[in-house]
Amino acid sequence: MNECSVAPRMGRQPLTTRAALSHVALRLFLERGFDQTTVDDIATAAGIGRRTLFRYFPSKNDLPWGDFDAELARMRAFLAATDTTVSLVDALARAVVEFNRFPSEEVPFHRERMNLLLNVPALVAHSTLRYAEWRFVVSDFAAGRLGVAVDAIEPTVIGWVFLGASLAAYEQWLRTDGSNLIELLESALLLLKEGFTSGELPTVEPGGRA
Amino acid sequence: MNECSVAPRMGRQPLTTRAALSHVALRLFLERGFDQTTVDDIATAAGIGRRTLFRYFPSKNDLPWGDFDAELARMRAFLAATDTTVSLVDALARAVVEFNRFPSEEVPFHRERMNLLLNVPALVAHSTLRYAEWRFVVSDFAAGRLGVAVDAIEPTVIGWVFLGASLAAYEQWLRTDGSNLIELLESALLLLKEGFTSGELPTVEPGGRA
DNA sequence: CAGACTAGTGGCACTCAGTGCCGAAAGTAT
DNA sequence: ATACTTTCGGCACTGAGTGCCACTAGTCTG
Secondary structure (H helix, E strand, O other), X not given: OOOOOOOOOOOOOOOOOHHHHHHHHHHHHHHHOOOOOOHHHHHHHHOOOHHHHHHHOOOHHHHHHOOXXXXXXXXXXXXXXXXXXXXXXXXXXXXXXXXXXXXXXXXXXXXXXXHHHHHOHHHHHHHHHHHHHHHHHHHHHHHHHHOOOOOOHHXXXXXXXXXXXXXXXXXXXXXXXXXXXXXXXXXXXXXXXXXXXXXXXXXXXXXXXX | OOOOOXXXXXXXXXXXXXXXXXXXXXXXXXXXXXXXOOHHHHHHHHOOOHHHHHHHOOOXXXXXXXXXXXXXXXXXXXXXXXXXXXXXXXXXXXXXXXXXXXXXXXXXXXHHHHHHHHHOHHHHHHHHHHHHHHHHHHHHHHHHHHOOOOOOHHHHHHHHHHHHHHHHHHHHHHHOOOOXXXXXXXXXXXXXXXXXXXXXXXXXXXXXHO
């Protein structure tokens, strides 16, 4: 029977968690820089073997992301639960905002993490693979709403456009101390709604200063 | 005096060119796959030393790109030469189309190259760094037209959005044999002009089937 | 022509990320 | 105790990328 609450599954218990390793790595990256930190350093700091670390994360580049898959699943669920009376663009905009809402105590941590992800070249490059998964969630939802294939041009463009707006907001957020990520996201997403029809873009006040 | 046309500059002549190496590498990548091709293989095939190859290209990932910097300079020049009566969005749309126009004999080659760049994970990731340079050209132009800083939110979003539309067109192009890249780009860029105002996207026929 | 100068070449040794293999360790189930 | 299951981590290996340095192939000057 499986009635033990302390060690519910068979075999040896894991020594640590993805979250703990991500945290240790992030600390070292901030202290000495990403390139100056070796995987050995991280493993040693976490008190595990180097080989073991590679079982928790497939690459050094994945360490700052923590458990991104779980976050993505959250966004997918949020979209799935959105009422169909809400327009496609609004539904996506709300989901994006929701996806990027964090408890206030985690905000400084998240800021440092994004600072790395958007500035260290190796991480910038690797991030693309994560963004692709994110875009797929967006495109998939859009395709369902529009009644077209997920690889049709409209859902694809929508995926890219929402990603671009989000990252633009993030870049803005990291650039200015004390700015509010959620407000910046709403500004950027509003730009999409206002559209590019006129050729002259509407001037939107950055949320942080509105 | 410097009047010799064969060897105009001092010192030893280069054994090869970036373009030649890019071509050799691309052939090998197509034959056996990107991951199955080592830098040694490429250097040997090109008849140079491995160490020398790394002087022509900073990384294996850069080989498929050839001389991207020159292409970027062309786009920048095209934008700079665009009449100011043309709206911002139209100017960018024309520049993007121009940037992606190739002589018909190079099209199959370019297609294979983009096939690699958009499908091999390592290349997908690395491409981000090249795209960032591309986006900067777009954002920079937009910032000038809008009279705002290049790191303001509007030019940033515009950079992302045009990149997204371009890549969506490319993905579409690679997916369907015999499709026309230029037409697909125009379709995707039209989506941007039509905008997201209504919440319901206009249905645009893919250029390849129009 | 000799010697100085300059720029490309490539071998060697090194660091570091990532992987396959496999036995040891630490648990649970019977 | 024994069997089974899962994690751990050492070891050896591949392959990308780098610093160093001697060598090569040119030009330029006297």
